Amino acid sequence: MKAAWCVEYGPPSGISVAELDEPEPGTGEVLVRVHAAAVNYPDVLIAANHYQVSAPLPFTPGSEFAGVVTALGAGVTGPAVGSPVAGAVLSGAFAEQVVAPVEALRPIPDGLDMVHAAAFHVTYTTAYHALVTIGGATAGEWVAVLGASGGVGSAVVDVATRLGLHVVAAASSEQRLAVARKLGAEAGIDYLREDLKTRIRELTGGAHLVIDPVGGDHAEAALRALRRAGRFVTVGFADGAIPRIPLNLVLLKNLVVRGFEARMIRHEDPEATLAAERALAGMVRDGMRPLVSRVHPLSDVAGALTAVAERRTTGKIVLEMAAR
Ligand SMILES: NC(=O)c1ccc[n+]([C@@H]2O[C@H](COP(=O)([O-])OP(=O)(O)OC[C@H]3O[C@@H](n4cnc5c(N)ncnc54)[C@H](OP(=O)(O)O)[C@@H]3O)[C@@H](O)[C@H]2O)c1
Structure with a gap:
Protein backbone atom coordinates (compact mmCIF):
# COMPACT_ATOMS: atom_id res chain seq x y z
CA MET A 1 0.00 0.00 0.00
CA HIS A 121 -14.43 14.50 14.73
CA VAL A 122 -11.26 15.98 16.25
CA THR A 123 -12.10 19.63 15.75
CA TYR A 124 -15.87 19.46 16.34
CA THR A 125 -15.56 17.28 19.45
CA THR A 126 -12.88 19.62 20.76
CA ALA A 127 -15.08 22.61 19.96
CA TYR A 128 -18.14 21.17 21.69
CA HIS A 129 -16.34 20.09 24.85
CA ALA A 130 -14.35 23.33 25.08
CA LEU A 131 -17.56 25.33 24.80
CA VAL A 132 -20.02 23.21 26.77
CA THR A 133 -18.40 20.48 28.90
CA ILE A 134 -15.50 22.64 30.09
CA GLY A 135 -16.60 26.18 29.22
CA GLY A 136 -20.19 25.95 30.48
CA ALA A 137 -21.43 28.01 27.52
CA THR A 138 -25.02 29.25 27.70
CA ALA A 139 -27.10 30.70 24.85
CA GLY A 140 -26.94 34.47 24.74
CA GLU A 141 -23.40 34.73 26.13
CA TRP A 142 -20.47 36.30 24.26
CA VAL A 143 -17.61 33.97 23.36
CA ALA A 144 -14.31 35.22 21.95
CA VAL A 145 -12.66 32.66 19.66
CA LEU A 146 -8.96 32.97 18.83
CA GLY A 147 -7.58 31.56 15.55
CA ALA A 148 -11.22 31.61 14.48
CA SER A 149 -10.63 30.52 10.86
CA GLY A 150 -8.40 27.53 11.74
CA GLY A 151 -9.50 23.92 12.15
CA VAL A 152 -10.48 24.09 15.82
CA GLY A 153 -11.37 27.80 15.68
CA SER A 154 -13.79 27.48 12.76
CA ALA A 155 -15.48 24.53 14.47
CA VAL A 156 -15.85 26.55 17.68
CA VAL A 157 -17.43 29.43 15.77
CA ASP A 158 -19.79 27.04 13.99
CA VAL A 159 -20.89 25.14 17.11
CA ALA A 160 -21.13 28.27 19.28
CA THR A 161 -23.37 29.97 16.74
CA ARG A 162 -25.63 26.91 16.60
CA LEU A 163 -25.80 26.90 20.42
CA GLY A 164 -27.10 30.48 20.34
CA LEU A 165 -23.95 32.20 21.58
CA HIS A 166 -22.75 35.54 20.25
CA VAL A 167 -19.31 35.05 18.68
CA VAL A 168 -16.49 37.54 18.34
CA ALA A 169 -13.81 36.05 16.10
CA ALA A 170 -10.11 36.91 16.29
CA ALA A 171 -7.74 36.08 13.44
CA SER A 172 -4.70 37.41 11.58
CA SER A 173 -6.32 38.97 8.50
CA GLU A 174 -9.58 40.36 7.13
CA GLN A 175 -9.77 37.38 4.75
CA ARG A 176 -9.55 34.94 7.67
CA LEU A 177 -12.15 36.91 9.62
CA ALA A 178 -14.49 36.67 6.62
CA VAL A 179 -14.32 32.86 6.96
CA ALA A 180 -15.41 33.11 10.60
CA ARG A 181 -18.17 35.59 9.78
CA LYS A 182 -19.56 33.18 7.20
CA LEU A 183 -19.82 30.57 9.97
CA GLY A 184 -21.79 32.95 12.15
CA ALA A 185 -19.35 35.25 13.97
CA GLU A 186 -21.06 38.59 14.61
CA ALA A 187 -17.86 40.57 14.95
CA GLY A 188 -14.22 40.18 13.98
CA ILE A 189 -10.89 41.44 15.32
CA ASP A 190 -7.64 41.37 13.36
CA TYR A 191 -5.32 40.65 16.29
CA LEU A 192 -2.18 41.50 14.36
CA ARG A 193 -3.41 45.06 13.71
CA GLU A 194 -5.93 45.81 16.49
CA ASP A 195 -5.65 45.70 20.28
CA LEU A 196 -7.35 42.43 21.16
CA LYS A 197 -8.24 43.24 24.79
CA THR A 198 -9.70 46.68 23.98
CA ARG A 199 -11.66 45.48 20.97
CA ILE A 200 -13.19 42.45 22.72
CA ARG A 201 -14.31 44.72 25.57
CA GLU A 202 -15.74 47.31 23.15
CA LEU A 203 -17.63 44.71 21.14
CA THR A 204 -18.93 42.54 23.98
CA GLY A 205 -18.84 44.64 27.15
CA GLY A 206 -16.48 41.91 28.44
CA ALA A 207 -16.63 38.36 27.09
CA HIS A 208 -18.23 35.59 29.15
CA LEU A 209 -15.97 32.95 27.62
CA VAL A 210 -12.72 32.71 25.64
CA ILE A 211 -11.75 29.62 23.63
CA ASP A 212 -8.03 29.68 22.82
CA PRO A 213 -6.33 27.23 20.42
CA VAL A 214 -3.52 29.74 19.71
CA GLY A 215 -1.75 30.82 22.94
CA GLY A 216 1.22 33.20 22.69
CA ASP A 217 0.60 36.84 23.61
CA HIS A 218 -3.02 36.67 22.47
CA ALA A 219 -3.97 34.49 25.46
CA GLU A 220 -3.34 37.08 28.16
CA ALA A 221 -4.92 39.87 26.10
CA ALA A 222 -8.09 37.79 25.68
CA LEU A 223 -8.14 36.78 29.34
CA ARG A 224 -7.93 40.46 30.33
CA ALA A 225 -11.02 41.09 28.18
CA LEU A 226 -13.22 38.70 30.18
CA ARG A 227 -15.96 40.09 32.39
CA ARG A 228 -16.10 39.21 36.12
CA ALA A 229 -16.36 35.44 36.67
CA GLY A 230 -15.62 34.87 32.98
CA ARG A 231 -14.17 31.55 31.82
CA PHE A 232 -11.02 30.96 29.76
CA VAL A 233 -10.55 27.57 28.06
CA THR A 234 -7.11 26.74 26.67
CA VAL A 235 -7.07 24.09 23.92
CA GLY A 236 -3.76 24.55 22.12
CA PHE A 237 -0.69 26.61 21.29
CA ALA A 238 -0.57 27.03 17.52
CA ASP A 239 1.47 30.20 18.10
CA GLY A 240 4.27 28.02 19.44
CA ALA A 241 4.65 30.02 22.67
CA ILE A 242 2.95 28.70 25.81
CA PRO A 243 1.58 31.70 27.70
CA ARG A 244 2.34 32.33 31.39
CA ILE A 245 -0.68 34.02 32.94
CA PRO A 246 -0.22 36.23 36.04
CA LEU A 247 -2.62 34.70 38.56
CA ASN A 248 -3.53 38.08 40.03
CA LEU A 249 -5.62 38.63 36.89
CA VAL A 250 -7.54 35.45 37.67
CA LEU A 251 -8.00 36.36 41.33
CA LEU A 252 -9.09 39.97 40.82
CA LYS A 253 -12.07 39.12 38.59
CA ASN A 254 -12.98 35.66 39.96
CA LEU A 255 -12.01 34.16 36.62
CA VAL A 256 -11.97 30.47 35.81
CA VAL A 257 -9.13 29.06 33.68
CA ARG A 258 -9.53 25.50 32.44
CA GLY A 259 -7.93 23.24 29.86
CA PHE A 260 -9.36 20.68 27.48
CA GLU A 261 -7.55 17.64 26.03
CA ALA A 262 -9.56 15.50 23.61
CA ARG A 263 -7.63 12.22 23.84
CA MET A 264 -8.72 11.42 27.43
CA ILE A 265 -12.34 12.65 27.45
CA ARG A 266 -13.92 9.32 26.44
CA HIS A 267 -12.33 7.57 29.44
CA GLU A 268 -12.66 10.45 31.88
CA ASP A 269 -16.22 11.50 31.11
CA PRO A 270 -18.31 8.96 29.15
CA GLU A 271 -21.53 10.86 29.88
CA ALA A 272 -20.21 14.11 28.44
CA THR A 273 -18.84 12.13 25.47
CA LEU A 274 -22.27 10.72 24.74
CA ALA A 275 -23.92 14.13 25.15
CA ALA A 276 -21.43 15.69 22.74
CA GLU A 277 -21.90 12.92 20.15
CA ARG A 278 -25.69 13.32 20.31
CA ALA A 279 -25.59 17.11 20.10
CA LEU A 280 -23.12 17.11 17.21
CA ALA A 281 -25.05 14.42 15.30
CA GLY A 282 -28.15 16.63 15.63
CA MET A 283 -26.24 19.61 14.26
CA VAL A 284 -25.00 17.51 11.31
CA ARG A 285 -28.62 16.49 10.64
CA ASP A 286 -29.43 20.20 10.57
CA GLY A 287 -26.81 20.74 7.88
CA MET A 288 -23.59 21.44 9.79
CA ARG A 289 -20.47 20.44 7.81
CA PRO A 290 -16.81 21.01 8.65
N1 LIG B 1 -6.88 20.22 23.20
C1 LIG B 1 -7.20 19.38 22.24
O1 LIG B 1 -7.75 18.33 22.48
C2 LIG B 1 -6.86 19.76 20.83
C3 LIG B 1 -7.52 19.17 19.75
C4 LIG B 1 -7.18 19.59 18.46
C5 LIG B 1 -6.21 20.57 18.28
N2 LIG B 1 -5.57 21.09 19.37
C6 LIG B 1 -4.58 22.15 19.25
O2 LIG B 1 -5.23 23.32 18.82
C7 LIG B 1 -4.32 24.12 18.06
C8 LIG B 1 -4.96 24.47 16.74
O3 LIG B 1 -5.11 23.29 15.97
P1 LIG B 1 -5.81 23.36 14.54
O4 LIG B 1 -5.84 21.96 14.02
O5 LIG B 1 -7.03 24.17 14.64
O6 LIG B 1 -4.70 24.18 13.74
P2 LIG B 1 -4.89 25.13 12.46
O7 LIG B 1 -6.02 24.67 11.63
O8 LIG B 1 -3.55 25.24 11.85
O9 LIG B 1 -5.31 26.53 13.11
C9 LIG B 1 -4.46 27.18 14.00
C10 LIG B 1 -4.73 28.67 13.91
O10 LIG B 1 -3.81 29.28 14.82
C11 LIG B 1 -3.44 30.56 14.32
N3 LIG B 1 -2.00 30.77 14.51
C12 LIG B 1 -1.45 31.75 15.25
N4 LIG B 1 -0.12 31.67 15.23
C13 LIG B 1 0.19 30.62 14.44
C14 LIG B 1 1.42 30.06 14.03
N5 LIG B 1 2.58 30.57 14.44
N6 LIG B 1 1.38 28.99 13.22
C15 LIG B 1 0.22 28.45 12.83
N7 LIG B 1 -1.00 28.95 13.20
C16 LIG B 1 -1.00 30.04 14.00
C17 LIG B 1 -3.82 30.60 12.84
O11 LIG B 1 -4.81 31.60 12.71
P3 LIG B 1 -4.44 33.14 12.45
O12 LIG B 1 -3.44 33.18 11.32
O13 LIG B 1 -5.74 33.73 12.11
O14 LIG B 1 -3.85 33.62 13.75
C18 LIG B 1 -4.44 29.25 12.54
O15 LIG B 1 -5.63 29.38 11.81
C19 LIG B 1 -3.03 23.31 17.93
O16 LIG B 1 -2.11 23.75 18.91
C20 LIG B 1 -3.48 21.90 18.23
O17 LIG B 1 -2.42 21.11 18.76
C21 LIG B 1 -5.90 20.71 20.63
Missing part, protein backbone atom coordinates in the same frame (compact mmCIF):
# COMPACT_ATOMS: atom_id res chain seq x y z
CA LYS A 2 1.00 3.64 -0.39
CA ALA A 3 1.67 5.53 2.83
CA ALA A 4 3.30 8.73 4.02
CA TRP A 5 6.68 7.96 5.57
CA CYS A 6 8.70 9.91 8.11
CA VAL A 7 12.24 8.64 8.79
CA GLU A 8 13.58 11.70 10.62
CA TYR A 9 11.85 14.24 12.89
CA GLY A 10 11.65 17.67 11.32
CA PRO A 11 9.60 19.89 9.00
CA PRO A 12 6.91 18.33 6.78
CA SER A 13 9.09 18.73 3.68
CA GLY A 14 10.98 15.62 4.88
CA ILE A 15 7.90 13.40 4.64
CA SER A 16 7.72 11.18 1.54
CA VAL A 17 5.29 8.59 0.18
CA ALA A 18 6.51 4.99 0.30
CA GLU A 19 5.24 1.56 -0.74
CA LEU A 20 4.72 -0.40 2.50
CA ASP A 21 3.33 -3.80 3.46
CA GLU A 22 -0.32 -3.71 4.49
CA PRO A 23 -0.60 -3.68 8.28
CA GLU A 24 -2.40 -6.51 10.08
CA PRO A 25 -4.82 -5.89 12.92
CA GLY A 26 -3.67 -7.35 16.25
CA THR A 27 -5.79 -8.23 19.27
CA GLY A 28 -8.42 -5.55 19.86
CA GLU A 29 -7.61 -3.83 16.56
CA VAL A 30 -9.41 -3.18 13.28
CA LEU A 31 -8.02 -2.69 9.76
CA VAL A 32 -9.61 0.21 7.87
CA ARG A 33 -9.25 1.10 4.19
CA VAL A 34 -8.74 4.85 4.42
CA HIS A 35 -10.75 6.97 2.00
CA ALA A 36 -9.79 10.35 3.43
CA ALA A 37 -7.56 11.66 6.22
CA ALA A 38 -7.64 15.17 7.66
CA VAL A 39 -4.58 17.22 8.52
CA ASN A 40 -4.56 18.51 12.09
CA TYR A 41 -1.95 20.86 13.53
CA PRO A 42 -0.74 18.12 15.92
CA ASP A 43 0.35 16.08 12.84
CA VAL A 44 2.91 18.83 12.17
CA LEU A 45 4.02 18.75 15.81
CA ILE A 46 4.29 14.93 15.84
CA ALA A 47 6.45 14.96 12.67
CA ALA A 48 8.77 17.45 14.39
CA ASN A 49 8.67 15.47 17.69
CA HIS A 50 7.29 18.58 19.40
CA TYR A 51 4.02 16.95 20.54
CA GLN A 52 3.19 15.78 24.07
CA VAL A 53 3.50 12.16 22.89
CA SER A 54 6.24 10.80 20.56
CA ALA A 55 5.72 8.55 17.53
CA PRO A 56 8.82 6.30 17.31
CA LEU A 57 10.75 6.52 13.99
CA PRO A 58 10.19 5.53 11.24
CA PHE A 59 6.44 6.03 11.11
CA THR A 60 3.48 6.99 8.95
CA PRO A 61 2.06 10.34 10.07
CA GLY A 62 -1.65 11.14 10.18
CA SER A 63 -4.18 10.89 12.97
CA GLU A 64 -7.72 11.44 11.75
CA PHE A 65 -9.35 9.30 9.07
CA ALA A 66 -12.57 8.01 7.56
CA GLY A 67 -12.90 4.77 5.65
CA VAL A 68 -14.34 1.27 5.56
CA VAL A 69 -13.56 -1.68 7.86
CA THR A 70 -11.69 -4.42 5.96
CA ALA A 71 -10.62 -6.84 8.74
CA LEU A 72 -11.07 -7.45 12.47
CA GLY A 73 -8.27 -8.53 14.83
CA ALA A 74 -8.61 -11.19 17.53
CA GLY A 75 -11.24 -10.43 20.16
CA VAL A 76 -13.06 -7.84 18.03
CA THR A 77 -16.70 -8.54 17.18
CA GLY A 78 -17.61 -5.31 15.37
CA PRO A 79 -18.06 -2.99 13.54
CA ALA A 80 -18.66 -5.47 10.73
CA VAL A 81 -16.36 -5.66 7.72
CA GLY A 82 -17.72 -3.17 5.18
CA SER A 83 -18.92 -0.64 7.81
CA PRO A 84 -18.03 2.98 7.23
CA VAL A 85 -16.13 4.38 10.24
CA ALA A 86 -14.17 7.41 11.32
CA GLY A 87 -11.38 7.36 13.85
CA ALA A 88 -8.32 8.98 15.34
CA VAL A 89 -4.92 7.46 16.18
CA LEU A 90 -1.58 9.02 17.09
CA SER A 91 -0.07 8.10 13.71
CA GLY A 92 -0.66 5.92 10.65
CA ALA A 93 -3.67 7.58 9.00
CA PHE A 94 -1.94 9.10 5.94
CA ALA A 95 -2.01 5.72 4.21
CA GLU A 96 -4.27 3.52 2.13
CA GLN A 97 -4.83 1.23 5.16
CA VAL A 98 -4.62 1.96 8.87
CA VAL A 99 -4.82 -0.24 11.94
CA ALA A 100 -6.68 1.28 14.88
CA PRO A 101 -7.79 0.03 18.29
CA VAL A 102 -11.51 -0.69 18.07
CA GLU A 103 -12.25 1.92 20.75
CA ALA A 104 -10.70 4.61 18.52
CA LEU A 105 -13.45 4.09 15.90
CA ARG A 106 -16.86 5.67 15.76
CA PRO A 107 -19.75 5.60 13.31
CA ILE A 108 -19.93 8.37 10.73
CA PRO A 109 -22.81 10.74 11.49
CA ASP A 110 -25.58 10.47 8.87
CA GLY A 111 -25.10 13.03 6.13
CA LEU A 112 -21.28 13.24 6.11
CA ASP A 113 -19.33 11.96 3.10
CA MET A 114 -15.84 10.47 3.65
CA VAL A 115 -13.98 13.76 3.13
CA HIS A 116 -16.16 15.64 5.63
CA ALA A 117 -16.25 12.67 8.02
CA ALA A 118 -12.44 12.65 8.12
CA ALA A 119 -12.42 16.37 8.93
CA PHE A 120 -15.15 16.30 11.54
CA LEU A 291 -15.18 23.65 6.50
CA VAL A 292 -12.92 21.70 4.11
CA SER A 293 -10.97 24.33 2.21
CA ARG A 294 -8.74 22.01 0.15
CA VAL A 295 -8.48 18.33 -0.79
CA HIS A 296 -5.02 16.99 -1.73
CA PRO A 297 -3.92 13.59 -3.05
CA LEU A 298 -1.75 11.49 -0.71
CA SER A 299 1.22 12.20 -3.00
CA ASP A 300 1.06 15.82 -1.81
CA VAL A 301 1.15 15.01 1.90
CA ALA A 302 4.25 17.16 2.46
CA GLY A 303 2.61 20.14 0.72
CA ALA A 304 -0.59 19.77 2.76
CA LEU A 305 1.30 19.61 6.07
CA THR A 306 3.54 22.51 5.06
CA ALA A 307 0.51 24.71 4.31
CA VAL A 308 -0.82 24.03 7.83
CA ALA A 309 2.60 24.58 9.42
CA GLU A 310 2.97 27.90 7.57
CA ARG A 311 -0.44 29.25 8.68
CA ARG A 312 -1.73 29.34 5.10
CA THR A 313 -4.91 27.31 5.57
CA THR A 314 -8.43 27.98 6.74
CA GLY A 315 -10.75 25.30 8.07
CA LYS A 316 -9.46 21.82 7.30
CA ILE A 317 -7.22 20.29 4.63
CA VAL A 318 -8.01 16.70 3.72
CA LEU A 319 -5.94 14.05 1.94
CA GLU A 320 -8.05 11.82 -0.30
CA MET A 321 -6.44 8.44 -0.95
CA ALA A 322 -8.15 7.83 -4.30
CA ALA A 323 -7.36 11.34 -5.61
CA ARG A 324 -4.50 11.56 -8.15
